[in-house]
Amino acid sequence: NRRIKAPTGNKLTCKNWLSEAAYRMIQNNLDDQVAEHPQELIVYGGIGRAARNWQCYDEILERLVDLEEDETLLVQSGKPVAVFKTHADSPRVLIANSNLVGHWATWEHFSELDKRGLMMYGQMTAGSWIYIGSQGIVQGTYETFFAIANQHFLGDASGRWVLTAGLGGMGGAQPLAATMAGFCMIAVECDESRIDMRIASRYLDKKAMGIDEAIEMLNSAIAAKEVISIGLVGNAASIYNELYDRGILPDVVTDQTSAHDPVNGYLPMGWTLSQWREGAKQEPERVRDAAVASMAHQVSAMLKFMDAGVAAVDYGNNIRQMALEYGVKRAFDFPGFVPAYIRPLFCEGYGPFRWVALSGDPNDIYKTDQKVKELIPNDRHLHHWLDMAREKIAFQGLPARICWVGVEDRYRLGMAFNEMVTSGELSAPIVIGRDHLDTGSVASPNRETEAMADGSDAVADWPLLNAMSAVAGGATWVSMHHGGGVGIGFSQHSGVVIVADGTDAAKRRIERVLFNDPAIGVVRHADAGYESAIQSAKKNNIRLPMIDRASKSGSR
C-alpha cells in the first residue's frame, strides 16, 4: 500500500532539472489527491496508467535519478526498456504507449496483451506524466459550455441546465465548468464515492440520492436565480430514459462516462459496482456486451432529447461509436464537441496549454497567472478565466495552471516563465506541457478530427510529425500514444513536455518547441482548407509550402 507525493522545493534528487521534472511528474500523476485509483497505478480515464506495474515504476524512478544530461530513457507502454546516449539538447525521456498495428488495434487484442503484462493503457496524460487533476479539463469544458451558451442561448445560460453523467478524473470537471459558464447541472454518477470526492474538492455543490430530490434541488435553485451543480447517484442509462419518459427535459445533454472502454469504463444497467468490477476481471465479454447494450439505451435517450429540441453533444468518450456498433443507426446524428464548438480554436493553434510549479508553492502559480495577464493584456475572456480559476479551483498535487492560448502566445509565456526562474522570482523550475487533445497532436475521427473539411479525419501522419518535431526541437519528454479518450483503434496522438529551468539552453528550446508544437496544428488545419488557419499561419509567419506555391502561381 503506497502513498505517493512528488518531492517539492528546489533541492535536486536527480542530476539536473530536466530529469528531476520527469521524476516529480510521474510521482505527481500517482498522488492520491490527483489519481483516481493510485493503488492500481490508474491515473484517470478508465485504466489510464502512469507505469506498467510497480517494478517498472520503481525502475523508472531509479533510472531517472541516475540519468546523465546526455542520456535518454526509453519507455515502452509504461516499461523502461533502454537508456541511450543522445545529447544535451535531446529529450531526456521518449515514451510510446499502447500502440498496435492497425489490423490488431482492437480492445480484444489489447486486453490479451495487457493481461499478459506486455502492454499498458496510457490514455493521454496518464502515461505521459502531465496530468494535473481535473483542472486539466476544466477550461476546455468551460470553453465548450461557453460556446454552447453563445450558439444556443444568445450568450445567456441563466435558468438553463445541463444533464450529463460521469464524475471521474475528467468528467468531474463538468459541474465546475458548467457553473462557471452560468449553467446548472445534474450529473449522474454510479459511484457515490466519486460524488463525495468532487464535493470535497469543490468541483461539485450537492449530492442527491434520487431523481425527485435532484429535480427539487434544481428547481429551487433556478427559482432563486442561483447556479447549482448536483451529483445524482445512479446509472445514466436508466436515469436518462426515465427523465425523458417523465417529460423532464434539460437544455443541454451530454455524457462523460468512460464509454470508450466497454469493459472497465461503463456500469451496465442493473449491475452493482462490485458485480461490475469483479465481472470485468472474470468475464470481460459478458460485461462488455451488457455495457454496450446500456450505452445504446443511453444514446437512444439522448437522441430523443435531441428530437425534442435539447442541444445534444458527444463529449469525447466515443459513446456514439459504441451505440452505432450495437445497432443505433442514428447514433452520429448529434455532433461531437470539437466540430461543434472547438475547431475554430484549433485552427488558430489554441489548445489546453498548462504548466506546473515544481517547487510545490502555489505562489509560483499565482505569479505566473499575473505574468500571463501582463503578456496578454487585452484578452478579457482569458483574464476572467484566470480569476475564476484562482478563486474556484483547488490545486491537486503540485500546483498547476491550465490556460488555453494560441500559437502566438505559448512560446512567449514559456520564455517569460523561464526568465522568472532565472531571476529567482519563482522558487523552482516550471514544467510546461499540454493535453494530447490539442490542435496538431491528434488524429481521432470520432473526436478531435471528426468531420474535417477535406475528409482527412483518419490521417495519422500529423501526430507523428508533431512528436518528431518536438524531439527535434529539444522537448524534455515526448510521447506517442494510441487509444486515449476514445479507445483502442480510434486515435493516435502525441504529448510534449518541456522544462523551464532558467538556463539559456532552455530558453532556446522553449522558443522552438512551444512555437512548432501548436504551429503544426495551424498547418494541419490550413492543409485541410480552413481559411482561419491559413490566416493564422500568415499572421504568425508559418510557412505553408504548397499553399504559398499555389498562391504564387496564381491558382489560389
Place this chain on the structure above:
Amino acid sequence: NRRIKAPTGNKLTCKNWLSEAAYRMIQNNLDDQVAEHPQELIVYGGIGRAARNWQCYDEILERLVDLEEDETLLVQSGKPVAVFKTHADSPRVLIANSNLVGHWATWEHFSELDKRGLMMYGQMTAGSWIYIGSQGIVQGTYETFFAIANQHFLGDASGRWVLTAGLGGMGGAQPLAATMAGFCMIAVECDESRIDMRIASRYLDKKAMGIDEAIEMLNSAIAAKEVISIGLVGNAASIYNELYDRGILPDVVTDQTSAHDPVNGYLPMGWTLSQWREGAKQEPERVRDAAVASMAHQVSAMLKFMDAGVAAVDYGNNIRQMALEYGVKRAFDFPGFVPAYIRPLFCEGYGPFRWVALSGDPNDIYKTDQKVKELIPNDRHLHHWLDMAREKIAFQGLPARICWVGVEDRYRLGMAFNEMVTSGELSAPIVIGRDHLDTGSVASPNRETEAMADGSDAVADWPLLNAMSAVAGGATWVSMHHGGGVGIGFSQHSGVVIVADGTDAAKRRIERVLFNDPAIGVVRHADAGYESAIQSAKKNNIRLPMIDRASKSGSR
C-alpha cells in the same frame, strides 16, 4: 515526360551536405534506372511513391535548396507541409507516410484518400528516399536462401531449384540471390518487360515463354552442373498449379508478387496486363476480388507443394493473409521467412545496412568495400558477399552497397566512412541508411514480428521509439510509415538516414545514431525473451533496465 538523374560530384546545390543528400536521394529514387515506374513517381512495391505528385516533388526540391542548417522540412505522405526552425543537430527532414488511425487502416479507406489527393503510399524506402534499386534486397534474399540451403539441404544447393514469382523492384533480386546461393530458379513474371529489364541489369539469366521451355532450360543446366535463373512469362496462380498437376516439384517454393496490394499489385488469372491496369483505375473492387481469388489459388498450390515435401516460405508480401481472408484456412501453415530464417540475425542487431556515394563515383564504393573488410577482418561470409556483390551487381543510379552488419559494427563503419570523407580519400560525402525491414524498426505480425516468442507481434511501440531516438540522436532524415511491404493495416515502421560529411559533428551523430538504431532491435528481441539478444546486449553494453533489475534481485 521527365527524366530524372541525381546530381553527382562534389559541388553543392543546397546550402550544406545534409540537405544536399536528401536532394540527391529523392532524385535518385526516381532515376529511371532505379525506379519501376518513375513517370508516376512509383519507385517499387506496388504503388510505393517518392512524393505525392509532381508539384509536391518540385516543391520538396526547392525547399531543400533553400533549407538553412537549423531548419527542418516536414513531409506528410509525400507532401511538403512546413519548414520549422530547429537546430543543427536535428534532422533536416521529418517524414510521415501513409499513417492511418487503426479502425480506418484499410485499403478501402486509404484508396479513397489517395484518390482524393490526400495520401500517398510510401512503401518502406520509396517515400523515405533510401531505395538503392534491387541491390537493396539482394543480400537479404541471399541470406535467406543461404539459410534455406543450410537448414534443408545440408548447406549444399547444387542441383536444387526454387520456384518463385514476381520480378519487380524487390522481387527482381531473387534470381541473382538464388544463383549466388547455388540454387537454380524459375521466376514466373506476367510482365515480359520486367524480365527483359532484369536480364539487361544482369539479375536474371534467361527468358522462357512457356513451362516446357523453362523446364528444358532448367534440366539441361542441372545436367551440366550449371546454376541458372529463368524468367518465365505467365501468371503465377495458374503456372504454380499446372506445375503441381504435372508432377513437377521444385525444392523450394515462395512468391514475391505485390500481393500486399490486391488492386495494384497482383494480376488476376485470365486477365491481360492492360485490362488489369485499366481495371485498377475504373473498377478497383472487381480487380481486388479477382486478384484475391487468384492469390488463394496460388497459395493452395504452395500448400500442395509443401505437403509433397517442398520447402515453402512466405517472402514477406502478405499473400497468406489475403488467401486466409478468402477462405484458405491453412494459409499460415507455411512460415514467413523471418521466423524461419532471419530472426537470429535480428536478435543480434543485424539488418540491411546500406550506403550510397553522393559523388556518383563507383570507386568511392569500392574503397568503402575495402574499408569494411579491414574493419571486420574475420567474417568470411561477409567478405564473400562483398566480392560477389562487386563482381555481379550492376549499380543502378548512384553507386551503393548493401551489407548486413550488426550493432557492434554499424557505427564503426559509419565513423570510418566519415573519416574517409574528412581525409579526402572519398571524393564526396556518403549517405548511410537501411531498409525499414530491420531489427528494431518495424512491427509487422505477418512478417518481421511474426510469431515472436512472447506473442508481442502486434505491439507497435518499438518502431515509434526507434524513430524518436533517431531524431534525438541527430539523424539527417527520419521517417515513420504505415503499410509497407505487407499493405495497409499490417505494419508500422521507421527509417533512418544519416550523412557522413566528414565533419566532427557528423562523427558524433553517427556514433549515437548508428549504435542506438540497431541497439533498439536488440532490446526489442531481448524484451521478447530471446537469449541471443540478451547476450548481444551484454556484449555491446546495451542496458536492459528490467532484465538487469530481475537478475540483480535474483529472479532470473
